[in-house]
Amino acid sequence: xPLKTAPSRRRLRLAALPVGxxxxxxxxxxxxxxxxxxxPGFTDDGVQATNHTEMISGLWVNSWLVLLxxxxxxWALMLWSVIVYRRRKGQTGLPVQLRYNMPIEIxxxxxxxxxxxxxxxxxxxxxxxxETQYDDPDVSITAFGKQWAWDxxxxxxxxxxxxxxxxxxxxxxxxxxxxxxxxxxxxLYLPVNKTVKIELQSRDVIHSFWIIDFLYxxxxxxxxxxxxxxxxxREGTYAGKCAELCGEYHSAMLFNVKVxxxxxxxxxxxxxxxxxxxxxxxxxxxxxxxxxxxxxxVEG
Numbered sequence: 001x002p003l004k005t006a007p008s009r010r011r012l013r014l015a016a017l018p019v020g021x022x023x024x025x026x027x028x029x030x031x032x033x034x035x036x037x038x039x040p041g042f043t044d045d046g047v048q049a050t051n052h053t054e055m056i057s058g059l060w061v062n063s064w065l066v067l068l069x070x071x072x073x074x075w076a077l078m079l080w081s082v083i084v085y086r087r088r089k090g091q092t093g094l095p096v097q098l099r100y101n102m103p104i105e106i107x108x109x110x111x112x113x114x115x116x117x118x119x120x121x122x123x124x125x126x127x128x129x130x131e132t133q134y135d136d137p138d139v140s141i142t143a144f145g146k147q148w149a150w151d152x153x154x155x156x157x158x159x160x161x162x163x164x165x166x167x168x169x170x171x172x173x174x175x176x177x178x179x180x181x182x183x184x185x186x187x188l189y190l191p192v193n194k195t196v197k198i199e200l201q202s203r204d205v206i207h208s209f210w211i212i213d214f215l216y217x218x219x220x221x222x223x224x225x226x227x228x229x230x231x232x233x234r235e236g237t238y239a240g241k242c243a244e245l246c247g248e249y250h251s252a253m254l255f256n257v258k259v260x261x262x263x264x265x266x267x268x269x270x271x272x273x274x275x276x277x278x279x280x281x282x283x284x285x286x287x288x289x290x291x292x293x294x295x296x297x298v299e300g
Contacts, residue, residue: 145207208244
């Protein structure tokens with residue numbers, strides 16, 4: 001017997017070697033987008049959109065890989081049972097019925113428990129990182145959701161926001177070609193490689209602040225402020241939208257995010273100051289509401 005099993009084990013190792021090499025070559029040939037499950041937020045240059053994007057993608061992709069492995073094993077066992085225990089020609093009646101099989105019952109109780117605990121542990125770990133807010137960020141911004149647009153205030157150093165600057169937006173409108181007029185959308189500017197903390201507030205109903213490529217969104221409530229902290233790591237323009245059904249024109253509640261250099265970011269803030277869009281945005285919003293009777297303002 002030993003003489004027969006040893007060559008068999010060697011053959012198994014030799015068979016596993018090309019499989020491992022082939023798997024490594026396939027993975028090496030995948031683009032960054034493919035390795036991250038075709039999720040947004042990645043380009044082939046390998047630079048993620050924020051310091052958290054790759055972590056979120058890893059949780060998502062690895063969870064699906066584990067579930068796919070469980071599915072393959074389950075489907076294989078089902079197929080094996082269908083083939084091996086099928087009714088043969090000439091057989092009648094029911095096969096032998098077994099009340100229980102303790103090893104199998106322990107197996108299919110323990111394995112799902114391990115999977116659930118594992119998913120919970122990794123999710124809790126990543127969520128803790130995502131929900132840890134910067135105490136002293138480089139940039140502090142307040143985003144206001146309203147039916148059906150966005151206002152952004154770039155907070156200054158003073159507690160009364162007297163040195164803050166802001167923009168007010170309107171809901172998306174179609175351009176002449178029928179597409180959304182991107183130039184008219186509210187736009188949030190962020191400096192690349194700087195820590196950012198965004199305070200999320202709603203002016204009316206529940207909204208949800210979602211920057212698609214950042215792979216993270218957060219709800220906005222009346223009477224409860226939420227926060228997001230992250231570091232943008234790649235310059236570019238990113239699409240954002242409300243991810244909570246908030247009324248008739250919910251689909252038009254769009255915005256853009258421009259991640260730019262620090263110089264361009266400071267230049268943009270200077271432009272807002274030159275246009276007189278300074279101070280606490282709530283004061284300007286209240287004045288506009290009193291003058292017009294509604295709360296949607298044209299972006300300055």
